[in-house]
Every structure is written in C-alpha cells, then in structure tokens.
Amino acid sequence: MKLAELEIRNLHVSVEGKEILRDLDLDVEKGKVHALMGPNGSGKSTLANAIMGHPSLQVTEGTIVFKGEDMTEAGPDERSRAGLFMAFQYPVAIPGVSVSKFLRMILNAHREARGEEQIKIKDFARTAQEAMELANIPKDFSSRYLNDGFSGGEKKRMELLQLALLRPEIAILDETDSGLDIDALRTVAEGVNKLVGPEAGILIITHYQRILHTVKPDFVHVMFEGRIVREGGPELVSRLEEKGYGWIREEVEAGASV
Numbered sequence: 185m186k187l188a189e190l191e192i193r194n195l196h197v198s199v200e201g202k203e204i205l206r207d208l209d210l211d212v213e214k215g216k217v218h219a220l221m222g223p224n225g226s227g228k229s230t231l232a233n234a235i236m237g238h239p240s241l242q243v244t245e246g247t248i249v250f251k252g253e254d255m256t257e258a259g260p261d262e263r264s265r266a267g268l269f270m271a272f273q274y275p276v277a278i279p280g281v282s283v284s285k286f287l288r289m290i291l292n293a294h295r296e297a298r299g300e301e302q303i304k305i306k307d308f309a310r311t312a313q314e315a316m317e318l319a320n321i322p323k324d325f326s327s328r329y330l331n332d333g334f335s336g337g338e339k340k341r342m343e344l345l346q347l348a349l350l351r352p353e354i355a356i357l358d359e360t361d362s363g364l365d366i367d368a369l370r371t372v373a374e375g376v377n378k379l380v381g382p383e384a385g386i387l388i389i390t391h392y393q394r395i396l397h398t399v400k401p402d403f404v405h406v407m408f409e410g411r412i413v414r415e416g417g418p419e420l421v422s423r424l425e426e427k428g429y430g431w432i433r434e435e436v437e438a439g440a441s442v
C-alpha cells in the first residue's frame with residue numbers, strides 16, 4: 185500500500201483547554217493538490233497551525249507523521265526544515281527586516297539544517313530574482329521592510345515568493361485567495377501551479393471555487409466541527425458551491441444520531 189507523505193490520525197487539538205479538532209484523519213499525498221474547505225470556524229486554520237506545530241496549540245491525542253517520521257512533538261523549525269511550509273492567513277509585518285534580508289535568512293536557515301553552506305551573494309541574487317519573477321513581485325520590493333505597508337494582495341504574493349524560494353515538499357496555503365483582485369488571483373494561482381510537481385504538493389484552504397479553476401485539486405476534503413467529514417474529487421467543490429454546507433450538517437447530524 186502506498187503511504188501518504190503526510191498522515192494525520194485521530195488528531196485532537198485544544199486551545200486553552202477548549203477542544204477544536206477532534207478525531208481528525210487526513211492524508212496528503214506526494215505531489216498532489218489537496219483542497220480543504222469547510223464553514224467559518226470549522227477548524228481549518230487550526231489544523232494548518234497544528235500541522236506546523238504552532239506553540240499555542242495542544243495536541244491531546246493522535247499523530248502527525250511526515251515522510252514516515254513522527255512530527256507530533258516536533259517544533260515548527262524542525263517541521264519547516266523537514267519540508268513543510270505554511271503561508272499564513274494573516275501574515276505579520278517585520279519592521280526593520282528588508283524583504284531581501286528576510287529571504288536570505290530563511291533560505292540560509294534551511295541550508296544550515298541540511299548541512300549546506302550559506303548561499304553565496306551572487307547565487308542568492310539569482311535565486312531571489314527567479315522567485316520574485318514567479319511571484320510577480322516588482323524588483324524594488326526587495327529593499328522594503330517585510331509586509332510593512334504592503335497591501336493585502338502584496339502580502340499574499342510575498343507568501344508565494346517564500347514558497348518559490350524554499351520549494352517545500354508540502355505547502356499549506358491558508359486562504360491565499362482572499363482579498364485578491366482578479367489579476368492578482370490569477371498571478372497567485374498560476375504561480376502555485378508552477379510550483380506544484382511530482383516533488384511538491386499543496387494543501388490549499390479556500391472558501392471559493394475560483395482559485396480551484398486554475399489550481400486544480402486532486403482531492404477535496406471538507407471540514408465540519410473539527411473533523412474531516414467528506415472527501416472526494418473536484419466534483420465536491422461544485423456541489424458545495426451550489427448547495428452550501430447545509431447538507432453536510434444534515435448528513436453529519438443524521439449519521440451521529442444513528
């Protein structure tokens with residue numbers, strides 16, 4: 185049997201004593217596009233944070249296994265170096281750190297973890313330029329402070345830039361499409377598509393079908409009250425778009441009362 189690259193089993197996660205994820209199972213396969221959908225407050229961002237090892241969350245039960253290694257107790261740095269990447273729903277500003285410096289810092293941190301030397305200035309310039317072109321970020325951004333005064337759409341493109349630079353094996357994109365105008369959405373979606381390949385998969389969290397027209401999901405997972413309750417192919421997206429989440433609630437409640 186083929187093992188999934190990321191395997192989550194019976195995950196229970198609490199925040200400040202309140203259980204938010206319960207009995208959650210999810211497999212993310214190598215090089216595939218997975219879409220995660222679900223109503224507001226169903227726990228999508230919490231799941232993304234739990235996969236990345238956010239310190240404010242307590243895993244009370246279950247396991248997160250990445251490439252056969254149990255990462256349930258690993259710190260966020262270790263997960264990131266192992267090849268997981270998360271683009272945040274609300275990216276933070278880091279005043280005093282330029283985009284260029286930030287990119288070099290994260291790239292070198294990853295290289296160090298792999299036992300490689302710091303990147304040479306010349307190589308960095310080329311790598312950063314390629315990544316900036318892919319994310320459609322104007323050159324003058326490299327000297328600006330990270331996310332400081334960036335518009336919503338510019339922050340989203342910055343996430344894509346980090347992704348292009350780090351080339352993680354699994355990227356988790358939390359509402360990368362929210363607040364983007366039509367052109368920016370296309371740029372981000374096409375950029376994501378360029379990065380997806382046999383060695384790189386994504387888990388894309390979204391409320392809308394739009395981005396999934398370009399970034400075509402192989403699998404769709406629907407979250408409801410802290411669990412994955414439905415899984416399927418792209419047809420599930422159109423069904424949700426048409427019918428909303430009411431039928432999921434009805435099915436889950438009918439199932440629970442049996």
Ligand SMILES: Nc1ncnc2c1ncn2[C@@H]1O[C@H](COP(=O)(O)OP(=O)(O)OP(=O)(O)O)[C@@H](O)[C@H]1O
Nearest residue numbers: 199200202204222223224225226227228229230231
């Ligand atoms: N720090 C916290 N303290 C208390 N409750 C929290 C905390 N973080 C998350 N929650 C709760 O956990 C539930 C799931 O939140 P989460 O942000 O994961 O939902 P979501 O599916 O990402 O929603 P959205 O679609 O609105 O982004 C919500 O009811 C939220 O209020």
Ligand SMILES: [Mg+2]
Nearest residue numbers: 228229230273
């Ligand atoms: Mg969310």
